[in-house]
Amino acid sequence: MTIETPQHQATFARSASEQDERMAAILVSVRDAFIEKGFDGASMQDLARAAGMSVGNFYRYFPSKSAIVAAIVGMDLREVEAEFATIATSPDPLGTLRTILGQHIDGTCAGDCALFAEITAAALRKAEIGGIVGKLEAEIHSYLVAVFALITGRTHEDAARRYGGHAGLVMMMIKANGMRRPTGSKAETDLNEMILRTIDRTLDEIANDAVKV
Amino acid sequence: MTIETPQHQATFARSASEQDERMAAILVSVRDAFIEKGFDGASMQDLARAAGMSVGNFYRYFPSKSAIVAAIVGMDLREVEAEFATIATSPDPLGTLRTILGQHIDGTCAGDCALFAEITAAALRKAEIGGIVGKLEAEIHSYLVAVFALITGRTHEDAARRYGGHAGLVMMMIKANGMRRPTGSKAETDLNEMILRTIDRTLDEIANDAVKV
């Protein structure tokens, strides 16, 4: 079983967009393998099998495990960018931000949480991955600050000075929430509610700090 | 180089407390190896070397990696228990709790954070470790609720119902904070401050909810 482009087997020399699609499909499969076995736990043969291809061919796509993580993180970043684009162009940026954050908290998050935890752990150990993750987080932080600037009518610099901590807190909560083991207990829903409340308050604090018109 | 008890080579047939000390010393060394290489990344020979003993002998102490994690978590639990004992017997439980939580946030945390991240990730993957960690977290949660009950003059059940989410939030923030990569940037101190503020507010909310006398 091989991963195939929609119209089977596609052409031979692949176009750039076909390659992108291919890459994305591979990353999705590989992600599952990482979730199941962990960064060090997943062998290259595991990953190749998950991607539906031979080991040798897999090495044509990724020269190392770190490269895979970099690719996955890059894909995540593109998703986040899309979300922030939605927020920025929305008639009600704050409301849209709240909605999207709420979805991230409530979302079953399936395996993404596990991957999050896995990558976080690896980032603390391998400098290479630490750098990649650090860049991702810095970019998300900057996007958040941009939204805060938009909401309050402040410059990006001013917003960064005032709300940098707020942005960090929101990110931390989303991240930490994602790394919880789902238990289905009352404690879980209690905490969920508490997180949402805390995020709401944090955003309120910013909204109430908008420059007067 | 071998790890030795203070008076070299110790006696032969060891007393129970000597064994405990030995075990603790081994765990401390092994912890470092886990921090450096990760759960899957650290091999049993790595761990044995870190503990300053032969592979074969190491297996006499721990039959598996999971057993090591269980032992480490058990040690951590005993530390946490000691902290909560201090809080519970303090003349000002709330103040003492604030102080201890503050220390956990400010603490350089050295490698403990990395180990935290590592164990969290492993807990999501290996059911065995998930169970151990889940128990640890449940116990800490219960200790926190007990302190909240003490502070407000409520029963444990009532406190659990009212403040279960609060306890979860505090734990989550301590945990998430511990897993951050130290950057030394302004964003880091901003977030630190924000976390402390959020914890303070959470505790205030509980303190203000004490039963009237």
Place this chain on the structure above:
DNA sequence: TCTATGTGAATGAACATTCATTCATGCGTG
């Protein structure tokens, strides 16, 4: 001597990485 404590070589499985090879297609030539 007996038993708790310890050693480190040995074993076989799994691992990352490489490589000789095959496959399938596009393309130029006749």
Place this chain on the structure above:
DNA sequence: CACGCATGAATGAATGTTCATTCACATAGA
């Protein structure tokens, strides 16, 4: 159109390494 060749895509066996786990053996207090 038919033929053969160049080339990107894919294969999976081979290589040397590391791993978890076991085992035969050593040492030293009791």
